[in-house]
Amino acid sequence: MTMDHRTTFAGPSPVWHPFTQHALAPEPPLVLRGEGAWLTTATGERILDAISSWWVITHGHCHPRIVAAIRDQAGELDQVIFAGHTHLAAEALARRLVALAPAGLAHVFFSDSGSTAVEVALKMAVGYWRNIAEPRSRILALEHGYHGDTIGTMSAGARGIYNAAYEPLLFDVTRLPFPAQGREEATLTALEAACREAPCAALLVEPLILGAGGMLVYPAWVLAEMRSICDRHGVLLIADEVMTGFGRTGRLFACEHASVMPDILCCAKGLTGGALPLAVTLCRREIFDAHYSEDRRRTFFHSSSFTANPIACAAANANLDIWDEEPVAERIAALGALQEERLARFHDDARFASMRRLGTVAALDLAVDDPGYLAGIGLELAAFFRERGLLLRPLGNTIYVMPPYCVTAGDLDRVYAAIAAAAEHFGRG
Template sequence: MSDSPIWHPFTQHGLGEPIPRVVRGDGAALWTDDGRRIVDAISSWWVTTHGHNHPRIAAAIASQAQTLDQIIFAGWTHEPAETLAAGLRAILPEALTRVFFSDSGSTSVEVALKMALGYWRNRGEDRHRILVLEHGYHGDTIGAMSVGARGVFNRAYAPLLFDVGTIPFPVEGREQASYDALDAACRAGAAAFIVEPLVLGAGGMMMYPPAVLAEMAAICRMHGVLFIADEVMTGWGRTGTLTACEQAGVVPDILCLSKGLTGGAIPLAVTMASEAIYQAHHGPDRATMFFHSSSYTANPVACAAANANLAIWREEPVVERIALLAQRQAERLARLARHPRVTAARRIGTIAALDLGGAEGYLSPIVPHLTARFRDAGVLLRPLGNTLYVMPPYCIGADDLDLVYAVLEAACDDA
């Protein structure tokens, strides 16, 4: 039995792998209790945008915690939430008029699905079929798993999951097959189509161009099918723009945001919806209100952190930092792409990915060896099967990025 009672996520404790204890973070680095400096090359599961312990975000959290730490949000409100909602309205598409708070990416997706189904039910229309994109991943709660790819992530929980319509991933050169399948499914009266715009994260950093996203959104619009954009990972500059949808000129009916919403410092999520979706739940009948909440909806401390994040976006050269990191990623990935064991090197914005050897899936036996190698070399990287990716905080320096790619190249040499 392990000395610790902690059961870690996505961790097979039976392998006996060491679990480092992290004691401090600053910028793009973490420090362990034995004094080692670790470069965080994946933004601690894609959340840390501006760097660990950003002083403005930390100060906002500390200040708010001394003023108002928590208040029920059902029928009550507070200034941090009001300020945040107004700030989001100011920088996101005008058509997304309503902001619903939750506390994680998975729950923001659950909220989106419930909003979509509630919209059609309250309108008196029998539309409940949810369409999904092949290889997608939207979280680990029941609804989020239901709209994600079926496989090792959720095989044990299959009896709990609801049926969905799956649209083939738009492989380059075969996009028409995806369009045709989506068109047919929409014609059959689907309720909504949920996608990860431009990049399928946990599915293996699979990428597709903005024109494809635009066409899929247009097909949904033509048939009146709600378009849900899960930008939990792709939002907040990861693809080079504030949202990935921006590159395609797409305004979704429902938008899910989390991770970088607070700069990655504290859990918070929002689901933004069009006025039509809000109005379908609005009226004198209490039975049509939106039935969703958690105890910590719009937690004031989390909202304060998000407001500090928005201030950083407004007042600091975040876009320039993203562009510089994207350029550095492109240069280093281009060199590594020439390695004989590397295939499918790809990049969008600050996300760089490559495949090492064949397609062996998430449980590839190479993963524990790679993870240990990266850890021992002072770099936090977490392969998705044989897919290796780099998604660091925007503040990472050139020297640290060089270290990350040197470690990746060495791993490719020894694969």
């Protein structure tokens, strides 16, 4: 079927949308175009994308350099099996990522989403211990963590509404208390105790900020101490930088704030500037070497049909070109300052609590009688913002702002004016 902007569809849509309760959700807008920080619908409405379309868009929608790279690659090589073959875009990207990532990460495994990047990391860790004849399978993870929706990543994530229906499929992990302000030592004590109690394969963490868990922030020194404890007990550290990578926290990778080198690092979302699905799992040489053998049973058995898709890799290389050749770090610093200035207006507002910012990410909690992810206020807030031409998707009563780096001061003024209006409409205090 050939479609243009005038295309209409008869009858209800057969589409089943992610994280959507269709019995409660309004009809979604049909988006036709994206440019910079803005989306345009079929009715001509413009929507400010204040959450980077689920945290993926970094430099802006349809960035011309990324679009051109996709177009060029699509006309040259669209896809090739990556088992037993390679291609220029993947080879270049892997080398560039190793050069940019924290020192010591020497190998790059490609996949296609954040969930699979973390799933790969868990399998790498368990496979490493098995292949060096010291089997370990115990995984440690932070309370409130979220790592994806595959079985392994759901198992490692916080148990609750995201995965309650699938509990029989999940494996147990040891959970550490979140290092909330003033309670950081409790987390470190729990990690030390868990490592002493029994051999552990790996500690999986979102470095410095937990995304879907509520944009919860903890200090860099805690991450550094967790690294030290893992070192003392020979536990692998997996950094889930799916959200935090590519500048969200003010550095290219969040681990840089703590000068931490993880044993395994996961990236997705911003890897292609948000244009196409691509993910990587980087690991230390020792982990690769544990799978390197003439014994085929030690092969790392993981793949997807579109591993290292050439078009996606070309988009990622274009993204890295933008980082190399444009003042991206300056844009990120400026965006962080703009966020801080606008967040400050709510610091003495009793209708809000826990104002927090890390790099380009800002969040605050609206004071309501029924907080939490499933609270109806989340849907009401999303609809409230949507009526004002804003794409904001609160986590229950937690409102967060995570825009593309090209957003303007005027755009942010519009976002924060709507947040103030939401406080007038819904808040208490």
